[in-house]
Amino acid sequence: MKMIMAVIRPEKVDDVLNALEQNNIPGVTITEVLGRGEQGGICLQYRAGKMQVKTLPKTKLEIVVPDKDVENLIKVIREHARTGKKGDGRIFVLPIEAAAWVRTDDYITG
Amino acid sequence: MKMIMAVIRPEKVDDVLNALEQNNIPGVTITEVLGRGEQGGICLQYRAGKMQVKTLPKTKLEIVVPDKDVENLIKVIREHARTGKKGDGRIFVLPIEAAAWVRTDDYITG
Amino acid sequence: MKMIMAVIRPEKVDDVLNALEQNNIPGVTITEVLGRGEQGGICLQYRAGKMQVKTLPKTKLEIVVPDKDVENLIKVIREHARTGKKGDGRIFVLPIEAAAWVRTDDYITG
Amino acid sequence: MVLDTGATAWVLISAALVLMMVPAVGLFYGGMVRKKNVISTMMLSFVALALGIVQWIIIGYSLAFGGDVGGVIGWSLDYIGLSGIPLDGVTNGIPDILFVCFQMMFACLALAILTSGIAGRVKMSSYILFGLLWLTLVYAPLAHWAWGGGWAAQLGALDFAGGTVVHISSGFAALALALVIGKRIGYGKQTFAPHNIPMTLIGGMFLVVGWFGFNAGSALAANELAASAFLVTAAAAATGALTWMALSWINGKPNSLGFISGAIAGLVGITPAAGYVNVIGALLIGVITSMVCYTALRWRIKKGIDESLDAWAIHGMGGFAGAILTGVFAVSAICGVGGLIEGNLQQFGIQVLDAVIAVVYSFGVTFILGWVINKTMGLRVSEDEEYIGMDLVQHGEQQA
């Protein structure tokens, strides 16, 4: 198994989630994050002070799938999260050694 | 070392945390997430519009432990997070190559 | 590639982010988390009830870099996140098998 | 009768202040529940406002302030729909219609307070039905007894701004309903940490502000009595808050929820007394009521009763303490009737009697009413739905 960690635009999340479901990949864990890629910095300002901030709100999806589904999964995410502008996001693939259920005693490896 | 990533019911977090401590596994990082498993969709509605949303609040625990503790850790989580109903959650095991401390220069691998 | 997952003090995040940029490591994903390390428990209290809580707000940084940058990255984080007190945080190194972009069709492995 | 524009202005704004308290209860409660139930908990109070207004116009006012029927209820056909209240009617300087409005808000508030006992598990449809019936069967009679010429008024029971009518009634109703509907799943086993304490503090802030309309507005005039009610209200809120803070400090830490709970306890305690006691009495009422409520709250937790947001401990027991303390600290120089400290045992007895009967009536009728609705249409959502959370299940909404 692999875990796909995708950091995408918050506006695109629903689109991606629907697409995943239609592709029979229902399981997903979603986290609101702040991210910085190659994009330039933005200047924050409070009352009369100033500070540089360079992070923007993003949404992180973590999806565990069998190895064979990885390719298709990345394709689906790209299709539905892409706008073609800077800030579209990144996808990382992590190895997963085992997966278990809490409700049952199921436990699968590999 | 392994990282155990467990996604469980928010209501069960305190129980699990206490149990972990009693099992001498104090270290943990906790994130509020939204999750979707095999459960069906729920329909959100704003003013007079409608939209399908299928994610529910969950809590993600990330716990790094030596390889030998993995089995017991999963057992403890299951014991304290299980209700027997849909939505109890998932546990994933990820490999960790190294762990370091910020306060000291300690660095361990494997 | 590796993913560096660092859990540090919220107050130190800006420092670390600036330092990373100066070291040409702009990409980072940031999550607000609660954490528990070896530190003792704190007692929460609501109205007249009581409960033990042992987690404190931390910030988690996830940074994907080529293998060769890992060492330097850890050094930089340590330098800018260290106060020398309990609670400074932890750094974990995870393997990454592949990285993709959403905006383009780039895909790199290893 | 001649209109007093100053009194009218003051009661107008007081009515708006009491109105503000109704959603403020929702805010106050909303911060204390889990995140998955915050919208739903706020809605219980918001809906109470809408239901209360409609019920009051249609029948509530008639039952509470219509012609007395045997000391137990009011009834005037021409009050139904408020049709028979003349636009230019004026009593004691304020328009009759304004009195209707002011009283209307009290009914709404009482209903909002009692949602403490059912938050996080009640079905909206059952709540709506329950609310309408509760206002009719419990609130309206109690209002009639105290202020509409019922037996308590005839007996001379003192309840300046609604310690019995609003707080005992809603607090004990919350307890009764909590017993009928049962504990939230996992209560006692899981954590039920408040998800947003600042929200509760903001709600508490507007409850406190609104209370000055509640108490000083109950003078129904802009005069020395209103000013005195204002002063004693502030005094009791302050000592109530500081007392609870001290108690929680002794037992741990001076937490903010305790502080604001103490303020509200003090306010509940001074409510029935606001027009009858002096500032020293008020300071003491704040202290004593806060101690009573603190003790009640700890007892409730120890007993494992899931009266979830402590309307019983604070409003119910605080109202009970306040009603009796009114009979202790009443000053004849202010209101013509002295309390126990002036040796007036009789007034003290009347106060105790009034409070006890209100407790029994509100608890009993609410219990039966809740029980019947529970048996017929069901008060509670399913277990699955409760797990998912009321916001999503009942309202299709979610707080991120």
Add this chain to the structure above:
Amino acid sequence: MVLDTGATAWVLISAALVLMMVPAVGLFYGGMVRKKNVISTMMLSFVALALGIVQWIIIGYSLAFGGDVGGVIGWSLDYIGLSGIPLDGVTNGIPDILFVCFQMMFACLALAILTSGIAGRVKMSSYILFGLLWLTLVYAPLAHWAWGGGWAAQLGALDFAGGTVVHISSGFAALALALVIGKRIGYGKQTFAPHNIPMTLIGGMFLVVGWFGFNAGSALAANELAASAFLVTAAAAATGALTWMALSWINGKPNSLGFISGAIAGLVGITPAAGYVNVIGALLIGVITSMVCYTALRWRIKKGIDESLDAWAIHGMGGFAGAILTGVFAVSAICGVGGLIEGNLQQFGIQVLDAVIAVVYSFGVTFILGWVINKTMGLRVSEDEEYIGMDLVQHGEQQA
């Protein structure tokens, strides 16, 4: 003329209540936008308050309440900067200066409401220019027509508290601006879920509370009329809320945003009628206006028009419905003029005419004004900036 201190007290606090509504609109709207735009959305209302005050002092009051010029506009040189208004001038019991203040808040509120159509994409600089011009070219004339002795007043059109002046004007202006500025990027394709519903509920709570100053304060006196306006306002808010809840329940779930939207719809509907109808009329106005607004909102969504926070559906269409319903339910026993139900077809016609002209004028002039500003300095931020969010781009701030 002799000062009535009670009336003065009531109008003073009413002015403060209406002032409170202006930032409350910001809160109400702020909860409904995405998190990256919450500060910016609140700021649009906050800035409206500051702009409106300055504009009103300098020229707005003169245009609205100066000497009538041909029925279409006011003008009094000595009202410029309010220099010629005597400190001790008193009219109908309240200081002239207080009337200026009370009316000032209405102008600010109208500007805040219309930001619904441009939230999440408007450039702050263009908004400021637009705001000043809109108050001058759209709001001031409408206020003059209804209350400053303009043609509508001469014709006998009834608008007690600003259904036409505040709600039709701002609601249809929001629609016009939304059409000029265009949809938010991704509208109809992505989710635009409200980021903080409790924030919207809190904003709504203060809108509701403030509305009692708005409507009952418009009596400009603390008397039976103010009390009656208070009562009918509560009645319409309640039935408006319950009606929307019922409608959304039939079509899905009784969501809280619908409930509060319905309350506001009811309040908008009763605004022009508050001094002219009885409580039965008010209950019906709440029901009908809520249905109208609900239908309008669904129609807007179906049409894919991004009038983002529904000022048009609720304030525009609600104000339109209210203006006409005033002509239906007016009771001659209350205000000397009866409506359609008393067989007064003429008043009904006047109301329709007044509402239609206000719609056309506000929509038309706003559209042109927005179009010109859009063509010259540009109304909208760049696409990149819109993606990043207005809070960061316009204000350099961020809500975590």
Add this chain to the structure above:
Amino acid sequence: MVLDTGATAWVLISAALVLMMVPAVGLFYGGMVRKKNVISTMMLSFVALALGIVQWIIIGYSLAFGGDVGGVIGWSLDYIGLSGIPLDGVTNGIPDILFVCFQMMFACLALAILTSGIAGRVKMSSYILFGLLWLTLVYAPLAHWAWGGGWAAQLGALDFAGGTVVHISSGFAALALALVIGKRIGYGKQTFAPHNIPMTLIGGMFLVVGWFGFNAGSALAANELAASAFLVTAAAAATGALTWMALSWINGKPNSLGFISGAIAGLVGITPAAGYVNVIGALLIGVITSMVCYTALRWRIKKGIDESLDAWAIHGMGGFAGAILTGVFAVSAICGVGGLIEGNLQQFGIQVLDAVIAVVYSFGVTFILGWVINKTMGLRVSEDEEYIGMDLVQHGEQQA
């Protein structure tokens, strides 16, 4: 003396509005601190309200408004515990007891404002002791000087609503305390970004609303003067906000915290002048005070002084500017005394003198008081505790 019900109604609601400002300060400040300190920061203001009420009843009122002792302090034994104030005493149309209540809220507010200097690091127990002593040693004398017949009043210094008494006193006290307690750990090195800007905007909104009770209520009557105070308050708030917005725009972006800070700066500036200037003067006072405060705030940041939430820059320096500007813009047609623009150099001199002495007194006594408490029981929590956060450490609570 005969009671004026209109004036009484207005001062009653004004007292409630000022009361509302006290927790609103907590909200305003609470949004600007880090998340781990939000509850604690709110609590400082909430506790200020409770402490202030009790202190005022027991001794504060006597010290401020008791019989004058040598121009420096008041003292009337029968004001202790308010025992000697007759329930039916009426002065200038309002009940004496109401005057007590109204003034009480000012004391609470001043204490809340000064917590700016110690937020995020003060020990609750030390704060409570400090608060009681500060109200007694600093606030009460200043109130006596200006309004209780002390030397400033005898000299003819003008302070309509408390520019000197409330704002200079609390602002400079905040500075003194900040210097005594020292910077927060990491100040200047780490980020101290506001954790919740909308919360601060909401707090600001209620400060602005409450200010109309503060200023227009200080007329202690519902008349032309109150109306005028209302108008000039709105005017100065508006230009204050717009000026700060312009300044921050020139130097970067028009941020919302700057906008609301400017509004408050304008309000502080107009506070001492509200009963003495006309609308043109008010517009200018808003502009000038906002510029003064903006400059002071930037200077403070540059100097690295951790007066954390800028009570000094905004209330202290704004109050100072306002006191002097009152001596510039006072209009004899309004209040019988002209300012510098009418050539009255003497009044200008009195204003400067009054302001300077207030600055010196408040800063000096607060510094000594803080220093003594710091040396004895310690003002500050331990470094570890500060790291963990005040909410957990002091209150055992946490905002998720």
